Amino acid sequence: MIINHPLLGPRDSQEFTYLGDASLIDRPDWQAEDAVDRFYDYLYERENPAGEHRELWFHEQGDRSWLVVTRNTLTHEITNVELARDVARARGRGK
Amino acid sequence: MHNLAAITPLGGANAREDRIGGITIAEKPDRAMASLATRMGRDGDVAKAAKKLFGFALPEPGRMESKGDWAAFWTGPGQWMVTAPFVSHEDIAPIVKAGLGDAASITEQTDGWAQFDVDGSDVVDMLERLCPVPSRRMKAGDATRTSIEHLGCFVLCRVTGESFTVICPRSSAASMHHALSVAARSIA
Amino acid sequence: MSQINRISGGQIDRAKSLNFTFDGKSYQGHPGDTLASALLANGVRLMGRSFKYHRPRGLLSSGSEEPNALVELRTGARQEPNTRATVAELFDGLEAKSQNRWPSLAFDAMGVNDKLSPFLAAGFYYKTFMWPKAFWEKLYEPIIRRAAGLGSLSMEVDPDTYDKGFLHCDLLIIGAGPAGLAAALTAGRAGADVILADEDFALGGRLNAETFTLGDASGADWASATVAELANLPNVRLMPRTTILGAFDHGIYGALERVSDHVAVPASGKPRQTLWRIYTKRSLLCAGATERPIAFDNNDRPGIMLAGSLRAFANRWAAVPDRQVAIFTNNDDGHRTATDLLAKGVRVAAVIDTRADAPRMADCELLAGAEVIDCKGRLGLTSITVRLAGGQTRQIACGALGVSGGWNPNVHLTCHQRGIPVWNEALAAFVPGTNPVGMSVAGAANGTFSTAAALATGAEGAVRSLADLGFKAKAADLPPAEDAPVNLSPFWYVKGASRAWIDQQNDVTVKDVKLAHQEGYRSVEHLKRYTTLGMATDQGKTANMGGLAIMAEMTGKSIPETGTTIFRPPYTPVPIAAFAGRSAGADFRPVRLTPSHVWAAEQGAVFVEVGMWKRAQWFPKPGETHWRQSVDREVLATRQSVGICDVTTLGKIDVQGTDAAEFLNRIYANAFGKLAVGKVRYGLMLREDGMVMDDGTTARLAEDHFVTTTTTANAVSVYRHMEFCRQCLWPDLDVQIISTTEAWAQLSVAGPNARKLLQKIVDAEHDISNEAFPYMACGEITVCGGLRARLFRISFSGELAYEIAVPTRYGDGLIRAMVEAGREFDAVVYGTEALGVMRIEKGHAAGNELNGTTTALNLGMGGMVSKKKDSIGSTLSEREGLTRDDALNLVGFRPVDRSRAFVAGSHFINKGDAANAANDQGYMTSVAYSPNLGHTVGLGFLKNGANRKGEILRAVNPVANEEVEVEVVSAHFVDPEGERLRA
Structure with a gap:
């Protein structure tokens, strides 16, 4: 596959390492009342969509950016690639 | 002056140079290198201080710049590798740190890597057998990280179509040299 | 003239003769011949025996679709089975043998199978060799494999090399027949980067095989003139002898170039074959069509x-x-x-x-x-x-x-991304349906069979593909050519035929297809697997349609309703060696060498692979004949005086930034905020699920600068994890990380005389006395007269120990200087084996204990998981299942009978209990012989082990059917109070 890196353009997916669902960005609050349940859901409860999937890829043999790649699991069509750091900030993550 | 002898990444007292067909493969231990990473929110300060220290603006993604003793290539968002002659800049990290102050994190990288200059009119044919980046389309000053023989490497284009530098992890210098040599022989 | 069936004309060079042999008999051919054409010219029609019935077979085709004429090419280590004679380019000295016959091709003893054919129909193996089950592996399968089958392997190591490579282009044109050549001419003249690949050694496709004229020229002459023009265009890469074997995601194609198959022995340094990965923006499939037979x-x-x-x-x-x-x-x-x-x-x-x-x-x-x-x-x-x-x-x-x-368009590559071909009634053939993204099809591959249509659609296809990329291409001016329509009336097999071959490679007959239908195997995928129709080296290129047509007739459905099997890569067979490329033998993968490698090799060190690293395992001395002698000596000398070990392989990650301490707080279970500058702290890293991920030490070199170490094995994954935390979880923390593993050569110096030895190396202005540089101190120093270095007072062995780091190029000089300085102390250099013995004696957890299933609690470090802060894994480490009272605890074990030894992996069973899973009390993780104690010691996880000291259990090894009584003891066999390391 080819991943169109937002900074470096098209790169062979062989240069990347796959992690999984981009929802791993949304790490729960450790001080929440039901923190254990929330962490359990965060870590183990995943959608397995037949279709569009947002997922985390690490450009390990490249610029070491984590990317959020929107990929269709049926066709492998990739419709969007973003820097994970930008996505994380947009989802309210900071310090 | 200390009394420890240095060896090259290939384990010799002197840098190795091989000529295979029209291609020269030369080990280059004579470049000092440090990484430069911008601290949070300090991009402007880094740009200014770097310009002053190196004499050029830090390069854009995928590019390398050089002037006088200094060269720099982009390695990641807000990150660069900076190189200078080893003989005059062996202790490169404090030198760069002095110029950048607390706007950037500087780490000595000189001996983390092995550098090979590969030159020759067929050098692109050789690189095509080693890495997925489009070396035939790379122009002088293009610099990128990619994978060669399962190793994360930097490939820098010094002269379009003719001169490149391959920078690989130092511990794998022998494997990289073998890969470069085999590829050179297969097109010789 | 022995070439009795050589006729006039042709594209062979009669001025030159090539000698070759087939089954030991000598023949002559000419440059331009294939083995198949040369054999035909010499009057040879019989070229092989069939797979199952050992029927005499000759050529069915002249191309890569050939099912019958499979030969063993070359001899000795270069012998290659199952080579299609039709694509084997003739060279002088070529040696070929027929396959699957004994004693000879003309008289094959196994030909009796043909007479037994009523018993060998489809599904024969499944029905016959059903029982007893035990007979299958030992009796039935070996016999079947010997009788059936194709060529044989030499069982010698292939002496040739294979290469790999990566190419990029705007337009990949697959096939260099009339459509491909017209396309290449159009795209090449427009200035696009073009690759034109064809499996044949002569570009031109059917133009070389037909008598049609293109304008005033013969087809072959037009092809060679066109190829000559293309060869002069710098933006066009011609790749003859290259098969595009698969269409993969996002415009990536696999290609096999037969670089040296047409010579007896590859030129020095040249690969036999090269496997290319081609990155394309567009592709044009001009793969032509394959003729299909009629069965009778x-x-x-x-x-x-x-x-x-x-x-x-x-x-x-x-x-x-x-x-x-x-x-x-x-x-x-x-x-x-x-x-x-x-x-x-x-x-x-x-x-x-x-x-x-x-x-x-x-x-x-x-x-x-x-x-x-x-x-x-x-x-x-x-x-x-x-x-x-x-x-x-x-x-x-x-x-x-x-x-x-009739002819079937070669739609194979259009199907590699699950594209389904569609039925064309007029051609009675499948034509491309949905193509992979970026691919178009032209010429016969698209069902336009005439030469004129091939030329025109090829040129148009190139214009359209390039228009997508912003090129304004003009269709090449093309010569007039034949434009005959296809006139055909579908006819698949002669009615009433039974021993009529549909798939010659797999010996599948009309009768077999009918039998499959009768027995309920009616889906094409079932038909394929039940009868083996369409399998093996030719993948049914000439057979699938016939089988499909008969099944359609049987089921009363149309052919498109019956379906078609899925074409998958590779288009034609690819040797495993080509997939391996350069990664063979000693070059299977790159190696990593330590800074002291040259010195260690000089000492005759025995090396062990640890991941990609080669590390010295022990250093044998003259007279030592068993590894234990060397290891025991290294351990004893270290504990008695001083030992040196290269520990560069541990991962080192430089962590800087104003939030560096906070970052470490979050990725380690224990706290780092209050670590003083100049101090080192042990850190325990958890995964989010609460299991231990890794451990290591972190040194604070400045308020905003740390160096953290990882285990050798986890260096890459820990770095990746840290980048994930930094970029995805806390993107606004001011922290920068970079690996410095290889930038520093790091040596461990351990033993009561470690400080004395180091004082001879470290420059005098740096005070490393116990008071000035206590346990867990660190600092930047100079050595050997001014070389910048780092010193860490940390211990893995339990002894007074340091780790000293210098820039890697000086690591070789440093170990030589240390060995020299250590002579007065009888210093030893020890390898990973002694390192392991000492850490087990000291009770330090390592990879065997950090095995991905263990928690801080299991390791006896539950107290390290801080509850006052958020860190990865801290929340889920409190899950009920991970904190139960009878959780496994890491404890030590020694044999009750001290002369006995046990092995890692043994399970603990209470005395008197049966040795089964229900009674399992835990397992042994690490075992060593302790030369200091004079007996075997072990570490292991035991249920509620912390409270079972003194208990006697059995360490059971069901694999070797052995068991040893062991006593539960502290994991710290040596210096449990830690006095030595603080000395």
Whole structure:
């Protein structure tokens, strides 16, 4: 596959390492009342969509950016690639 | 002056140079290198201080710049590798740190890597057998990280179509040299 | 002249002769020949034996679709089985052997299988060898494998090298027939980066096999003139002898280039073959079409071949299987073969056309509405039996029969991304349906069979593909060419035939397909697996349609309703060696060498692979004959005086930034905020699920600068994890990380004399006394007269110990200097084995204990998981299941009978209990012989182990059927109070 890196353009997916669902960005609050349940859901409860999937890829043999790649699991069509750091900030993550 | 002898990444007292067909493969231990990473929110300060220290603006993604003793290539968002002659800049990290102050994190990288200059009119044919980046389309000053023989490497284009530098992890210098040599022989 | 069936013309160089052998007999051919054409020219029709029935077989085709003529090429270590004679380019000295026959091709003892055919029908293996089950592996399978099968392996190491590479282009053109050449001309002239690949050594495709003219030139001449122009365009890369084997995601194609297959031995340094990965923006499939046969009884006899192949042999290679031939066809194209052969002076006894209204096209007898129903000549065709339109039969003598059932577009690559081909009624063939993104199809591959249409659609295809990329290309000016329509009446097999071969490679007959239907295997995928139709090296290129048509007829459905099997890569077989490329033998993967490697090798060190690293395992001294002698000596000398060990392989990550301490707080279970500058702290890293991920030490070099270490094995994954935390979880923390593992050569110095030794190395201005540089201190120092270095007072062995780091290029000098400085202390250099013994003696957890299933609590470090802060894994480490009272605890074990030894992996069982899983109390993780204690010691996880000291258990090893009584003790066998390391 080819991943169109937002900074470096098209790169062979062989240069990347796959992690999984981009929802791993949304790490729960450790001080929440039901923190254990929330962490359990965060870590183990995943959608397995037949279709569009947002997922985390690490450009390990490249610029070491984590990317959020929107990929269709049926066709492998990739419709969007973003820097994970930008996505994380947009989802309210900071310090 | 200390009394420890240095060896090259290939384990010799002197840098190795091989000529295979029209291609020269030369080990280059004579470049000092440090990484430069911008601290949070300090991009402007880094740009200014770097310009002053190196004499050029830090390069854009995928590019390398050089002037006088200094060269720099982009390695990641807000990150660069900076190189200078080893003989005059062996202790490169404090030198760069002095110029950048607390706007950037500087780490000595000189001996983390092995550098090979590969030159020759067929050098692109050789690189095509080693890495997925489009070396035939790379122009002088293009610099990128990619994978060669399962190793994360930097490939820098010094002269379009003719001169490149391959920078690989130092511990794998022998494997990289073998890969470069085999590829050179297969097109010789 | 021994080439009795060599005729005039052809694209062979008669000025030069090439000598070759087939089954030991010598023959001659010419440059331009394939092994197949040269054998035909020499009067050889019999080239192989079939897979199951050992039937005598000859050529069916002239191309890569060949199912029959599989040979073993070359001898000795270079012997290559299952090579299709049709694509083996002839070279001087070529040695080929037929396969699957004994004792000889003409008399094959296993030919008896043919007589037993009533018992060997489809599903025979499944039905016959059902029981007893135990017989299958030992008896049935070896016998079947010996009797059936294809070529044999030399069992020697392949002496040739194989290469890999990566290419990029705007437009990949697959196939260099008329469509591909027209496309390449159009795209090449427009300045696009073009790759034109073809599996043949001569570019031109069918233009080289036909007698059509293109304008004033012959097809072959036009092709070579076009190739000459393309060769002069710097933006066009011509790749003959290159098969595009698969279409992968996002415009990536795999290609196999046969660099040296056409020479006896590759030139020095040259690869035999190169596997290319081609990155394309667009591709144009111009792969042409493959002719399909018509099945009739005994249609597999040597001399019966596809009509288009018969004429290709005659026109391109000036070779015929016999001087008297006949043609059996259901379409106009079959008649072309008759015309061409007549022009070459070959006698054409008759054209048998299944169509009652067949046109007369060649100047020979036409039998319209007739069928070939059988034939004679076991080792080579002698005559055919024809059922005439009126029903009467007639024998016709001939030594070759050209058969044409029509042509199938080569849609294979269009299907590699799950594209489904669609049925074209007029062609009675499947044509491309949905193509992979970026791919278009032109020429015969798209069902446009005439030469004029191939040229035009090729040029148009290139213009359209390039328009997508912003190129304004102009279709190349093309010469006028034949534009005959396809006239065909579908005809798949002769009614009433039973031993009529559908798939010659797998010995599948019409009867087998019918049997499969009768037994309920009606889906095409079931049909394939039950009968093996369409499997093996040719993947049914000439067979699938016939099988499908018969199944359609049986089920009463149309062919498109019946379906088609899925084409998958590779298009033609690829040697495993090509996939391996350069990664073979000692170069299987890169190695990493430590800074002291040159020195260690000089000492005769024994090396062990640890991941990619080669580390010194021990350093044998003269007189030591067993590894234990060396290891015991290294351990004892270290604990008695001082030992040195290269520990560079531990991962080192430089962590800087104003939030660096906070970052470490979050990725380690224990706290780092209050670590003083100049101090080191042990850190325990958890995964989010609460399991231990890694451990290491972190040194604070400045307020905003740390160096953290990882285990050797986890260096890469820990770095990746840290980047994930930094970029995805806390993107606004001011922290920068970079690996410095290889930038520093790091040596451990351990033992009571460690400080004394170091004081001879470290420059005098740096005070490393116990007071000035206590346990867990660190600092930047200079050594050997001014070289920058780092010193860490940390201990893995439990001794007074330091780790000293210098820039890697000086690591070799440093170990030599340390060994020299250590002479007065009888210092040793120790390897990973002694390192392991000492850490087990000290009770330090390592990889065996940090095995991905253990928690901080299991390791006895539950107290380290801070509850006052958020860190990865801290929340889920509190899950009920991970904090139970009888959780596993890491404890030590020693044998009750001190002379006995036990092994890691043993499970603990209480005395008196049966040794089964229900009674499992835990397992042993690490075991070593302790030279200090004089007996075996072990570490292991035991249920509630922390409270079971003194208990006697059994360490059971069911694999070796052994058990040893062990006593539960503290994991700290040596210096439990830690006095030595603080000395």
